[in-house]
Amino acid sequence: MKNKFKWIISIFFLVLTPFIAIRHQLMGGGPSGSPSVDALCPFGGLETLPTLLKNGTYIQKITPSSFILLIAVIILTFVLGRAFCGYICPLGSIQSLITKLGKKLNIKQITLNRFFDRILRYAKYLVLFVVLFTTYKAGELILRPYDPWATFMHLTSGPEVFEEFLIGLIILIAIFISSLFIERAWCRYFCPLGAALSLTSPLRIFKIKKNNSTCINCKSCTHNCPMGLEIHSKVSPSSIECISCGECMTSCPINKTLEMKKGDISLSINKVGITIILTLVLIIGGNMVIGNFKTSLSNQTVLNENGTSNPDNIKAYMTLSDISKEFNIDSKDLLKACNLPNDTDLNKSIKELKDDFAKKGIDFEPSTLREIVKKIMK
Ligand code: SF4
Numbered sequence: 001m002k003n004k005f006k007w008i009i010s011i012f013f014l015v016l017t018p019f020i021a022i023r024h025q026l027m028g029g030g031p032s033g034s035p036s037v038d039a040l041c042p043f044g045g046l047e048t049l050p051t052l053l054k055n056g057t058y059i060q061k062i063t064p065s066s067f068i069l070l071i072a073v074i075i076l077t078f079v080l081g082r083a084f085c086g087y088i089c090p091l092g093s094i095q096s097l098i099t100k101l102g103k104k105l106n107i108k109q110i111t112l113n114r115f116f117d118r119i120l121r122y123a124k125y126l127v128l129f130v131v132l133f134t135t136y137k138a139g140e141l142i143l144r145p146y147d148p149w150a151t152f153m154h155l156t157s158g159p160e161v162f163e164e165f166l167i168g169l170i171i172l173i174a175i176f177i178s179s180l181f182i183e184r185a186w187c188r189y190f191c192p193l194g195a196a197l198s199l200t201s202p203l204r205i206f207k208i209k210k211n212n213s214t215c216i217n218c219k220s221c222t223h224n225c226p227m228g229l230e231i232h233s234k235v236s237p238s239s240i241e242c243i244s245c246g247e248c249m250t251s252c253p254i255n256k257t258l259e260m261k262k263g264d265i266s267l268s269i270n271k272v273g274i275t276i277i278l279t280l281v282l283i284i285g286g287n288m289v290i291g292n293f294k295t296s297l298s299n300q301t302v303l304n305e306n307g308t309s310n311p312d313n314i315k316a317y318m319t320l321s322d323i324s325k326e327f328n329i330d331s332k333d334l335l336k337a338c339n340l341p342n343d344t345d346l347n348k349s350i351k352e353l354k355d356d357f358a359k360k361g362i363d364f365e366p367s368t369l370r371e372i373v374k375k376i377m378k
């Protein structure tokens with residue numbers, strides 16, 4: 001790999017994200033747990049944006065952290081284009097790694113005919129529109145079971161991935177298989193976040209520029225572009241589709257023929273990586289320091305619906321003590337209604353209690369608790 005620094009950053013995120021997913025599955029979510037996939041996805045920030053602008057609230061599962069991540073990614077896009085896709089997105093990196101594997105296995109790469117390629121590239125804008133519109137209308141992440149990214153982050157959740165994300169799993173497998181033949185087919189044609197970033201990308205400050213006077217027309221740049229862009233015949237490749245990965249720059253045999261430039265200022269591939277890291281550290285780290293990067297909302301906010309606490313919003317990470325407090329139910333009455341022993345630890349999460357009681361042969365499900373609270377509240 002020539003583009004080592006880029007790959008160090010990409011692999012870092014590729015390892016970090018499943019680590020966060022497993023931690024969340026072990027510890028649960030909520031204020032005392034570990035952040036969920038939804039709290040750490042910039043696309044969630046975009047999905048909640050219409051609701052946030054209209055009502056000043058986040059849709060379910062989305063937290064301020066998603067919105068801050070969205071701002072970080074958009075600022076990055078204004079500076080470097082879709083560098084999030086080129087450097088950070090683990091789904092993008094996995095696709096590129098699978099393509100490398102496919103090439104090693106001598107699997108013939110497919111180049112779509114120009115017409116189909118161009119038409120299909122518009123499909124991602126349709127996906128973006130459908131996702132944003134349906135999410136806004138439903139007021140929740142209604143398409144989450146089909147989301148390949150949410151599915152990927154639940155691969156280690158056991159049966160849940162089949163129960164909750166079956167369609168998402170099929171889409172994820174299709175993405176992996178397609179990557180053996182077409183690099184980043186999902187990113188080129190269908191990813192809604194890629195589409196959103198493409199729309200802001202033309203305003204990017206630094207663009208890939210080609211020096212025609214030194215170009216020997218070897219086409220190495222075009223052959224190595226993961227987004228299938230024809231670079232050798234152009235002065236500047238499409239800034240909408242370019243993911244700023246720098247593969248064209250590192251594959252070019254002639255020094256300074258392809259550069260990431262603004263006027264006379266040229267960014268080396270290492271400086272691109274450093275700019276990305278600094279942007280993330282400043283925006284995300286800065287917001288963490290001042291306490292804005294919240295990955296969970298208070299129980300009161302999560303339970304609240306139209307001004308009152310709704311038992312349907314009870315989460316498995318909440319404790320019986322939380323439920324007792326938020327619904328104003330005496331804890332002894334709650335234990336009695338649930339048929340639980342008096343010495344039940346009220347400060348354990350519902351998920352932990354469910355696991356503890358399952359070992360003793362007692363069935364205790366969050367759904368049962370929701371129904372019991374509903375009955376008590378009547
Ligand atoms: S297009 Fe989508 S899947 Fe591809 S790298 Fe960008 S955000 Fe990730």
Ligand code: SF4
Pocket residue numbers: 208224225226227228229231237241242243244245246247248249
């Ligand atoms: S044009 Fe260059 S930087 Fe842009 S996606 Fe293709 S290889 Fe990457």
